[in-house]
Amino acid sequence: MTYSNEVMDHFMNPRNVGEIEDASGVGTVGNAKCGDIMKVYLKIEDGVVKDAKFKTFGCGAAIATSSMATELVKEKTIQDALSITNKTVMEALHGLPAVKVHCSCLAEEALHAALWxxxxKNDIVIEGLNPPKEDVHDDDHDLYESHVK
Known part of the structure; x- marks a missing residue:
């Protein structure tokens, strides 16, 4: 299994590790199959993500995707933050091995859970935002959709 230089850099030197005490939103997601757990903290002011931090228990790819996702979301509007997908994270990291794609799905879901x-907390609706998943897999989107309806 080969990782890109970007994945290795974000694993060896993760950005935004930690927590935000007075976070505007906090999202925690996990993957029961691999045991990875991600917690993302967002500080949102005037509709813009001013800060993002994470705590991740997981493999190197999980740490790298958490690091990249928090970098990508900073200074984005809520709607732009919502548009950050697992594909966005993977492209920014110059790819992930197929068996590690679920890590980028976790990063996307953790961001979305924090936005949720x-x-x-603010009694608002964010257009296009779905309730967070309890367990994230990269191959269960159809199962999730049928469960929510």
Whole structure:
């Protein structure tokens, strides 16, 4: 299994590790199959993500995708933050091995879960935002959709 230089850099030198005490939104997601757990903290002011931090228990790819996702979301509007997908994270990292794609899905879902928490705390609706998943897999989108309906 080969990792890009970007993945290795974000694993060896992760950005934004930690927590935000007065976070506007906090999202925690996990993957029962691999045991990875991601927690993302967002500080949102005037509709813009001013800060993002994470705590991840997982493999190197999980740490790298958490690091990259928090970098990508900073200074984005809520709607732009919502548009950050697992594909966005993987492209920014110059790819992931197929068996590690679920890590980028976790990063996307953790960001979205933190946005969901923010929306709930502020009694607002963020257009296009779905409730967070309890367990994230890269191959269960159809199962998830049928469960939510």
């Amino acid at each position: 928490d923010y929306a709930q």
